[in-house]
Amino acid sequence: MSDPIVIAEGLHKSFGGAHALRGLDLSVPGGTVCGVLGPNGAGKTTAVRILATLSDPDAGHARIAGYDVVREAGKVRERIGLAGQYAAVDEKLTGRGNLRMFGRLYHLPRRQAHRRADELLDRFGLMDAADRPVAGYSGGMRRRLDLITCLILRPDVLFLDEPTTGLDPRSRGEIWDSIRELVADGTTVLLTTQYLDEADHLADDIAVIDHGQVIATGTPDELKATIGDRLDVTLEDPAAMPEAATVLNTLAGTEPTTTDADRLTVALPATGLRLADIVRKLDHAGVAAADVSLRRPTLDEVFLRLTDHKEPVR
Amino acid sequence: MTALTSPLVRLRWTLTDGLTLVGRELGRLRQEPGQIIAALIFPVIMVVLFGYVFGSAIQVPDGGDYREYLMPGLFAMVTFSAVMGVMTRMATDASRGVMDRFRSMPMARLAVPFGQTGADLLTGLLMLAIMVVAGLLVGWQPHRGLIPTAQAFLLMIVLRYALSWVGVYVGLAVKNDQVADAMVPLGLPFTMLSNAFVPTDGMPGWLRFLADWNPVSTLTAASRELFGNPGAPSGNVAWPLAHPVTTVLLWSAALLVIFVPLSLRAYMRRGR
Numbered sequence A: 001m002s003d004p005i006v007i008a009e010g011l012h013k014s015f016g017g018a019h020a021l022r023g024l025d026l027s028v029p030g031g032t033v034c035g036v037l038g039p040n041g042a043g044k045t046t047a048v049r050i051l052a053t054l055s056d057p058d059a060g061h062a063r064i065a066g067y068d069v070v071r072e073a074g075k076v077r078e079r080i081g082l083a084g085q086y087a088a089v090d091e092k093l094t095g096r097g098n099l100r101m102f103g104r105l106y107h108l109p110r111r112q113a114h115r116r117a118d119e120l121l122d123r124f125g126l127m128d129a130a131d132r133p134v135a136g137y138s139g140g141m142r143r144r145l146d147l148i149t150c151l152i153l154r155p156d157v158l159f160l161d162e163p164t165t166g167l168d169p170r171s172r173g174e175i176w177d178s179i180r181e182l183v184a185d186g187t188t189v190l191l192t193t194q195y196l197d198e199a200d201h202l203a204d205d206i207a208v209i210d211h212g213q214v215i216a217t218g219t220p221d222e223l224k225a226t227i228g229d230r231l232d233v234t235l236e237d238p239a240a241m242p243e244a245a246t247v248l249n250t251l252a253g254t255e256p257t258t259t260d261a262d263r264l265t266v267a268l269p270a271t272g273l274r275l276a277d278i279v280r281k282l283d284h285a286g287v288a289a290a291d292v293s294l295r296r297p298t299l300d301e302v303f304l305r306l307t308d309h310k311e312p313v314r
Numbered sequence B: 001m002t003a004l005t006s007p008l009v010r011l012r013w014t015l016t017d018g019l020t021l022v023g024r025e026l027g028r029l030r031q032e033p034g035q036i037i038a039a040l041i042f043p044v045i046m047v048v049l050f051g052y053v054f055g056s057a058i059q060v061p062d063g064g065d066y067r068e069y070l071m072p073g074l075f076a077m078v079t080f081s082a083v084m085g086v087m088t089r090m091a092t093d094a095s096r097g098v099m100d101r102f103r104s105m106p107m108a109r110l111a112v113p114f115g116q117t118g119a120d121l122l123t124g125l126l127m128l129a130i131m132v133v134a135g136l137l138v139g140w141q142p143h144r145g146l147i148p149t150a151q152a153f154l155l156m157i158v159l160r161y162a163l164s165w166v167g168v169y170v171g172l173a174v175k176n177d178q179v180a181d182a183m184v185p186l187g188l189p190f191t192m193l194s195n196a197f198v199p200t201d202g203m204p205g206w207l208r209f210l211a212d213w214n215p216v217s218t219l220t221a222a223s224r225e226l227f228g229n230p231g232a233p234s235g236n237v238a239w240p241l242a243h244p245v246t247t248v249l250l251w252s253a254a255l256l257v258i259f260v261p262l263s264l265r266a267y268m269r270r271g272r
């Protein structure tokens, strides 16, 4: 792993009386994907806007590739790409027209801007729609155009604020593929998302933020390990629920959650329990289990646990 | 990589980036031939609607032809449309994130407002040209020779440019294309409350006062005077109408002095 290319230290930002960020720290090594997770209003967009020089922090500082986002904003802008929460392209222009215009605004000579537009359209599968106005594009195509607009200059760092919100699974998969390709080229990506599986698939590291602060960081596996494995039990007879709950409670040391009329789930302590022991204990108590399974927690469970200190309710 | 360092380089990029954005507006027009057709038909409709429908009922002060009286008013109306046009375009860019993309790019910052107002100037010239043709077709013409005629058009262009900066500022302030769209119809009463279509003599005192001081009236009066069209103010009239050319220049200067810095500040302001 190389040195951090994105560094934020103690970022504070408030809007009127509302604190959007209260001391946010972030560090992203070059060439990796950092997933920023957080519930609505956690401060994800605010953080991205500060890092992309659109907004100044009230306190704290941030550097991109060594350049300060406030004092050396111009240098930062030459090295970043930003795809915001909405597809920021000109609806009235064609896809090609947009790329050519932004290419010119990135100060590429005309011929080169045109060539780069064609390259990108071709590589990201938009050539067929290149000469249609963007207003007639599907949501997925628009997002893809928005994304490739950031790539005109091959940025060192790419900020993606919820790049796949509102897309169907297929378009989402296509965006993911594009992001993976970029990372293979050496681009560092900082992406915010509401979809935990997105972070799970793409991110090398995850920062969970809530109320404007980072509350946990680590690889997806490390985060999952922090809350221990999950035990799911499906009963043959829902009437046995109270007995089953008692058994699981003594085993795990915490109250299990009822996820269905005949299903319970509980987080197990990090000190591993063997499946066989669990089945035996249930048997002893006279609980007939149709299915008992031990699994890693999903990132959703980690997220819910971290952000509202409650067991997930399904 | 293109660092914006020396002032000279910066100036050059402001110009080229501004031109790119002017080109963007032209590209949009090309994608929407409907808009060009509408731009062609609109003046014709206005000239016919006002010229023949109202014209049959309105008495022109000096007993002149109503369509000669009307055309300077329509020129003024087209000129003032700059505010709404630029406002909606700025607000759309701001609400769709396009403005944020511009801000996050290493482009010249001033290029966006200057490009937008420059593009509007081109559209304005096109609209004026169409309006002139429509006017000539229904019998309007300038009577005082080349220089005053050129002065009249120059006056319209100067004021239009100043007005487009009002549009930049308002568009940045509302930041919401829906609000901006909803504000567009407000332009109509503003232009109607003037001497553009009817003489103000018949209006109740307070209304007449507003109409006489309305800059739409001033521009209309100035071009009636310079074109030698009927209805040019004479006798005991409100100050702006007695000195219409000077007043239009004063308006233009005042709008530029106020709204250029305000708009630039609003555009460059960060930390929102």
Ligand SMILES: Nc1ncnc2c1ncn2[C@@H]1O[C@H](COP(=O)(O)OP(=O)(O)OP(=O)(O)O)[C@@H](O)[C@H]1O
Binding pocket: A015, A016, A018, A019, A020, A038, A039, A040, A041, A042, A043, A044, A045, A046, A047, B272
């Ligand atoms: N321009 C603004 N004016 C006032 N308050 C703001 C502004 N931008 C953000 N906030 C507030 O700051 C907090 C953080 O907002 P932010 O948009 O960063 O959250 P987010 O994590 O991106 O949420 P989401 O998942 O909904 O996109 C919220 O409480 C929000 O209301």
Ligand SMILES: [Mg+2]
Binding pocket: A044, A045, A046, A085, A161
């Ligand atoms: Mg957000």
